[in-house]
Amino acid sequence: MIFKNKVFQIIKHLMIYPHYKMNVFSGTNSYSEMLDVIKCLFSSTCVNGSDIGIYHHLLQKMLGSPSYSFASGRMGFYSILKTIGIQEKDEIIIPSYTCIVVPNAILYCSAKPVYCDILMSDFNIDTDHLESLITSRTKAIYAQHTFGQMCDIDKIMEIAAKHNLIVIEDAALALGARKDGKWAGTIGDFGYYSTDRSKVINTGLGGIVTVNNSNYNKKFSDYYDSIPYLDEKMTKKIAQTFIINVITLHPSLYWIGKFINMVLTKFGVMTYFSDEQCVRKESIYAYPYPAKLSNIFAKIGIWQIQNIKHNISHRKQVAHYYNDILQIYPSEYIENEKNIFLRYSFLIRNRDYWENRFSSKIDLSIWFKSIASGRIDNFEKIGYSLGSNTISEYACLHIFNLPTHQQIKSEKLKKLLLELKKSGDIISKENIL
Ligand SMILES: Cc1ncc(COP(=O)(O)O)c(C=O)c1O
Known part of the structure; x- marks a missing residue:
């Protein structure tokens, strides 16, 4: 036994440690979650099943607002825009220091993203600049908590109240942050999170919306009921991607894992949402936008929230x-x-x-x-x-x-x-x- 351990130690030193390389992805999932996903892949509850309701319930219990899961954060944001009735030429003020999928979702509604500068201190929106951008067409303010550091949400709420605007919190990078006991994402009228492999929790791909203004509860819930799930083929491809990621992105395998990921993505074995260069929703043809989160990923979400x-x-x-x-x-x-x-x-x-x-x-x-x-x-x-x-x-x-x-x-x-x-x-x- 001692001999076996010694040999294992030597192999580990020779094979693993020299190649140990960390990366920004998938650091929150366990192998047992991965095994659960493999089991679910071969069941009839891959797309729709009881884990979605459990996940929503768990989120609502933690966050204190009705919560809905989506196939990505951007799809959740788009659904918020649709629920509040954003129309052509309406303006939404967003920070220019953001992810491309944010202005894209606004453009998919034929509305106009208006770009606000940020503060050097925390990379969040500059509220003085923000107020100067408000016009009669402004419908909403986008309060983004950049890199997991909360923006000045109190000031934003004050400005919004003064001008009768809706506040949408982007807590894509800030699930778990809190101010005065309230979770980031639950202070504005709506909030949303991203749960892909690089975020606070990883459900493969995914997003969560919280409806914090009860006037919108029914409207949002009706909208959510009207959208589809990803189909089984796409769901399985994303689940496969999750499994391969958990294995190949481990720091001891990453030196070869990065290459494996690249090849498997090229050959269509792995997939991600990629509408970064789209400015029209019609150009997204490979999957429905917006779509609900499939059951298999809600199952991972339950583990992650726990x-x-x-x-x-x-x-x-x-x-x-x-x-x-x-x-x-x-x-x-x-x-x-x-x-x-x-x-x-x-x-x-x-x-x-x-x-x-x-x-x-x-x-x-x-x-x-x-x-x-x-x-x-x-x-x-x-x-x-x-x-x-x-x-x-x-x-x-x-x-x-x-x-x-x-x-x-x-x-x-x-x-x-x-x-x-x-x-x-x-x-x-x-x-x-
Ligand atoms: C600040 C910010 N908001 C929103 C999103 C959208 O999240 P998703 O990729 O889940 O659509 C991202 C994505 O990384 C982001 O960085």
């Missing part, structure tokens, strides 16, 4: 580790329940150099390197004029963010973090807070 306390306290622990070395934020800021640090984010000079240096240990895929991240060019197609929001554009050039999920062994980054701190390339806290 584990959320541990998930968030781990993220805080990792954020503390980074911060103890880099000293970017006051430690009370890390401790504050408003910030769950899905990614510990800050601004640096010489980003390409540092991204390259970190890439020996971790595949960062830094988030929000462009306005409406995911769009590479032709910004006029989404109604954004380059040069208009200078802070957002500055943040795109200098942002650096580190993941905090449960497969992150922060001590493996210690040497690099110390070097980064010593280099003086971090753009100083005084400029940030």
